[in-house]
Amino acid sequence: VTTRLEDELRAALRSGDVPRDAIERLTVFDYRPHRSTPSLRIAGALGVAMMVVVGIILVSVVSPGAQGAYASWSAVPTSAPPQQASSANAVCTHAVNKALAINTAIIGYAGTRGLWKPVVDDTRGSFILVLLTAPSGIGSTTDSAACLTGPGAFSDGRGGLTMNGGSAGLAPGKVSWGWGEGCPATGCNHGYVVATGPVGRGVTGVTFVLTNGMHVVATVADGHYAAWWPGKAHPVAGKVTTTKGTTTQTFPG
């Protein structure tokens, strides 16, 4: 009797059609994790969506009036007063935990909430990009979050927040390349690119070569690198410095 019922159940559960438009939407959706979409879902729910970032240091692509917002940015990291770094770390740790507290039911980061710690402070002028990591709950992998702090729109943790998941440990000398556009909630005409990821033992330097020819030196610390730059220029190559020298890896376009 049970077998017959089980057959009926199998047939019933497979009967009817699932909506084709839903399948279409789900299959064409851009699930790539290092783009702005997942971040914006979090940011949107929080009301901490990335604010409009006007102006970049590249004169060729920004209006003169917009340059001021990023005037202090530099392609090489600078140093920040301890108090500013400490404040950025606190702001970003709070922002990440707050984001996850609200979105845990949907995003499912319950295992990592409260365990985030800053691992890299990438300072460029008056901006600090804070990279935080936390155990992912899956093996020895870690989730990471990048949080851009600075003057104006970025002063109270309402700046860019991007989340990434599942980085595992790397072999010595290796770098896990990754970057994504920070797209302000008010539009993608202006923005910035954030590059973060883990590095293997022995890596002492990471430099990005952008499509516009600019070289951006990342900050490397605690097994990770972090860098960011205004605009939408993507890296075409990455330079890795170890104790054995410097190697260059080109990225497919």
Next chain:
Amino acid sequence: MDWLRRESIRGEFERFVSDATPTLLRTGYYLTWDFAHAEDLLQEALLRTAKRWPVVRKMGHPRAYVRRILVNPALAEAGTRVREGNELEPDEFFDQLTDQGQEEAALRVEAQSDLLAALSKLPIRQQVVVVLRYLEDLSEAAVAVELGWPLGTVKSTTARALIHLQQVSATSQEASRDEPHVEVNEQ
């Protein structure tokens, strides 16, 4: 995150999404009885899976990973539904069942509708087990692993669900026998 740069892995993920979505959406529906909610849940589950794809793909059972993300919120929300007194009813799904214009087929559709309606009224844990067992065709042992439950719990939960559904099925069959015979003439 560097999997973005590797076309082969990215293509693998996209194929997985394409292959798995129809069944996973159906699974999501039977956990929520709402296609819009199921679509949202599945999209979030796939987003999470994408973030960890380099790890998930090595586990060998990415579909199980997504299913688990789908099932956990359903189990977590079950209490809320009860407290709010919101009776979950299968609705538009039944409207989509094809009217085949034949008595036998119509009765079968009706019986399936009764069965699914009964399923929707079971406790959420029984629903989850039934869906995993008979839609996803997982063994009891596989369900136990996927849900992190003892095997005995899966067996007893399945048994309770089947006993209830058996009563519905029997009632439905009796009712169909009592129906007056109707000739159907196809034009």
